[in-house]
Amino acid sequence: MSAPTLAVIGGGQLARMMAQPAIALGLPLRLLAEAGGVSAAQVIPDHVVGDYRDLDTLLKVTDGCAAVTFDHEHVPTEHLHALERTGVAVRPGPDALVFAQDKGLMRERLGELGVPCPRNAIVGTVEDVEAFGFPCVLKTTRGGYDGKGVWVVRSAADAREPFEVAAHAGVRILAEELVDFRRELSAIVARSPSGQAAAYPVVETTQRDGICHEVVAPAPGLSDELSGAAQSIALRVAGELGVTGILAVELFEALDENGRPQVLVNELAMRPHNTGHWTQDGAVTSQFENHLRAVMDLPLGSPAPRQRWTVMVNILGGSDPEVGHLYDGxxxxxxRDPRLRVHLYGKELRPGRKVGHVNTYGDDLDDCLERARHAAAWFAGDLGNESE
Amino acid sequence: MSAPTLAVIGGGQLARMMAQPAIALGLPLRLLAEAGGVSAAQVIPDHVVGDYRDLDTLLKVTDGCAAVTFDHEHVPTEHLHALERTGVAVRPGPDALVFAQDKGLMRERLGELGVPCPRNAIVGTVEDVEAFGFPCVLKTTRGGYDGKGVWVVRSAADAREPFEVAAHAGVRILAEELVDFRRELSAIVARSPSGQAAAYPVVETTQRDGICHEVVAPAPGLSDELSGAAQSIALRVAGELGVTGILAVELFEALDENGRPQVLVNELAMRPHNTGHWTQDGAVTSQFENHLRAVMDLPLGSPAPRQRWTVMVNILGGSDPEVGHLYDGxxxxxxRDPRLRVHLYGKELRPGRKVGHVNTYGDDLDDCLERARHAAAWFAGDLGNESE
Structure with missing residues (x-):
């Protein structure tokens, strides 16, 4: 059979980075982009500009495609069901994706599966939050990302804004225990419709203002027991929820009531994830290639690391308006570093915006960290004032 | 400054494989493709369909671009000079590229530089060939590639066809000694306009019917002396000829008159080369990325190998018309091989046509060879009849 076409909904950097392995695999992509010239539309010729909330647009883009996958998790569930009825394979499917879209459903389902999570409850009023106990974390059940739709609340007064936002957006509020975590981890697996699954090494992630900032692969000093527990959770969740493609499970490493280390599930994402960008240069098969293979039900590639250590640091726009274009970096x-791997997203620098990342790898973790941090800061302009 | 645009002339697989690192570097490409839907046009949105022999087309494509580079060496020299006069950086420039375009000029220049070459002479008649001596190799000075425009001649009768072809094409005939070589090698360097140069490990290449078939990196058992000699030749030629971008020097490993091993220059190519495809998975920086960096005068990336061995095997269309699409492979x-790296060119299978390649890497050369050969044969359909 001639190579089938894969539709990708959403024109962000994740779709952009799917384009590279799609070129290698000879897999034609058809993109739905939010606007002309966005990150992925710059590099995928066969694209349509339109609104992913409009079913007619989705039907047009996926017409003739074997499968459809996503750059983000915001396509309405009812549209995903409508697409399935046309015969296109929706991957991940709506029955799985809903658990990445709705944190309330996710907590409920993980609870049923007995997967370790922070204590949590759906709360309808400020009084419910008081009953749940302060301090805690409130999250809108839908629509949040990169720290948006998440509040740490320590008093009834703190809890008012989340309920206003939720009421306005027509979503619920989930209360979660504020976990006193030692660090954050991420376990990424790729799973194909036939059930084949590949687990990447568990990584340590550092957030800054709710945005993934730095990833070290594998997580330094992580015990085999905890690493195995994290991978088992990711594989089990992928299987039980019927995920196809990449599943990223963000975890807290914390102590249980007996003072023993444990992992607790923080968030799920069903797409290539920022905590997996290191795989582009650090693993035999990148998460982007394995996402494509999985959604096309092709055999998965090895997720094995190629080096002792790989470090990823995000390039975020800084606050200095004098900093010019990334190309100047x-x-x-x-x-400075002939081994540096740079990945830019075709975006202009704006404060706090993810515009690219760098990867470094090698045998010396401190060296990898220093090289990646320096380069990311340089691109963002954070070193400019010091050095000039 | 905002990222400048690089024009690429020619829509083959070399331009296609430049697209992947261009995505990572955030470097916009503008392509001139021979026809709609060709290999690179499938993956580079900003493309024009037209004839690279037409100056107006070239001027239109390069308008507003900072630099222009090439998928092939067939753009007429006078057009390259005309492009330079518009202010666009032509890389490699016409004064360098002419030595890759014209084998007669190449031999003359390498002779002046004292670079070791097979004995050679421009021949105007069959009598000249007789005087040069049989057996020998006759080559058209321009327009040949992948074994086309090359004849091994053993008699005056054999020599008639080459002269007919040359007269028809308006090119000269170069006679070269038929070297009794031990094996073929390739030395690839990247050189930037500012003179920075990075040399990849010297590789062993195996040709089949004049087409590169298999590459082993680094060349097994190559002495440091010969490896150094080959790299020195490539670096010297790149510098003396003012090459920008990738220079591939194809070499014969042979014995000199005293029975000592030596390397002799066979061919030059000034673009990413089939013998460098292994670098996509086997080197820190691929030849495609270093070509882009070099032609944009950015610092070059490390050409160091990432593994002990990397093997590349081309996928060539076979003679079996029953074999379907590559996707079926x-x-x-x-x-069979979760570590296999596949690179397809978006081309239909046709007998003898390069449609892709596979890379394998690891510590065991025999294992790498077996995996790559099996996969390439499978994709081409050469194993289909046996196994079914």
Whole structure:
């Protein structure tokens, strides 16, 4: 059979980075982009500009495609069911994706499965939150990402804003225990419709203002027991929820009531994930390639690491309006480190915006960290004032 | 400054494989493709369909671009000079590229530089060939590639066809000694306009019917002396000829008159080369990325190998018309070898046509060879009749 076409909904950097392995695999992509010239539309010729909330647009983009996958989790569930009825394979399918879209349903389902989670409850009023106990974390059940739709609340007064936002958006509020975690981890697996699953090494992630900032693969000093527990959770959740493609499970490493280390599930994402960008240069098969293979039900590639350590640091727009374009960062960053791997998203620098990332790898973790941090800071302009 | 645009002339697989690192570097490409839907046009949105022999088309494509580079070496020299006069950086420039376009000029220049070459002479008649001596190799000075425009001649009768072809094409004939070589090698370097140069490990290449078939990196058992000699030749030629971008020097390993091993230059190519495809998975920086960096005068990436051995085997269309599309090869090839790296060019299978390649890497050369050969044969359909 001639190569089937895969539709991708959403024109962000995740779709952009799917384009690279799609070129290698000879797999044609058809993109639905939010606007002309967005990150993935710059690099995928066969694209349509339109609104992913409009069913007619979705039907048009997926017409003739073997499968459809996603750059984000925001396509309405009813549209996903409508697409399935046309015969296109929706991957991940709506019955799985809903658990990445709705944190309330996710907590309920993980609870049923006995997967360790922070204590949590759906709360309808400020009084419910008081009953749940302060301090705690309130989250809108739908629509949040990168720290948006998440509040740490320590008093009834703190809890008012979340309920206003939720009422406005027509979503519920989930209360979660504020976990006193030692660090954050991420376990990524790829799963195909036929059930084949590949688990990447568990990584340590550092957040800054609710946005993934730095990833070390594998997580330093993680015991085999905890690493195995994290991978088992990710594999089990992928299987039980029927996930196809990449599943990222963000976890807290914390102590249980007996003072023993444990992992607790924080969030789920059913798409290539920021905590897996290290795989582009650090694993035999990147998460983007394995996502494509999985959603096309092709055999998965090895998730094994290629080096002792790989470090990923995000490039975020800084607050200095004088900093120019990312391209200006190349002469110094590339000359300083001929082994540096740079991944830019075709976006202009704006404060707090993810515009790219760098990967470094090697045998010396401190060296990898120093190289990646320096380069990311340089691109973002955070070193400019010091060095000039 | 905002990222400059790089024009690429020619829509083949080399341009296609430049697209992947261009995505990572955030470097916009503008392609001139021979026809709609060709290999690179499938994956580079900003493309024009037109004839690279037409100056107006070239001017239109390069308008507003910072630099222009090439998928092939066939753009007429006078057009390259005309492009330079518009202010666009032509890389490699016409004064360098002419030595990859014209084998007669190449031999003359390498002779002046004292670079070791097979004995050679421009021949105007069959009598000249007789005087040069049989057996020998006759080559058209321009327009040949992948074994086309090359004849091994053993008699005056053999020499008639080459002269007919050359007269028809308006090119000269170069006679070269038929080297009794031990094996063929390739030395690839990237060189930037500012003179920075990075040399990849010297590889062993095996040709089949004049087409590169298999590459082993690094060349097994190559002495440090010969490896150094080959790299020195490539670096010297790149510098003396003012090459920008990738220079591939194809070499013969042979014995000199005293029975000592030596390397002799066979061919030059000034673009990413089939003998460098292993770098996509086997080197820190691929030849495609270093080509982009070099032509944009950005610092070059490390050419160091990532593994002990990397093997590349080309996928060539076979003679069996029953063999379907390359996509049919995935279920077996990927399941058999989860570490296999596949690179397809978006081309239909036709007898003898390069449609993709596979890379394998590891510590065991025999294992790498077996895996790559099996996969390439499977994709081409050469194993289909046996196994079914």
């Amino acid at each position: 190349f002469p110094h960053a590339l000359a | 995935f279920p077996h090839a990927l399941a």
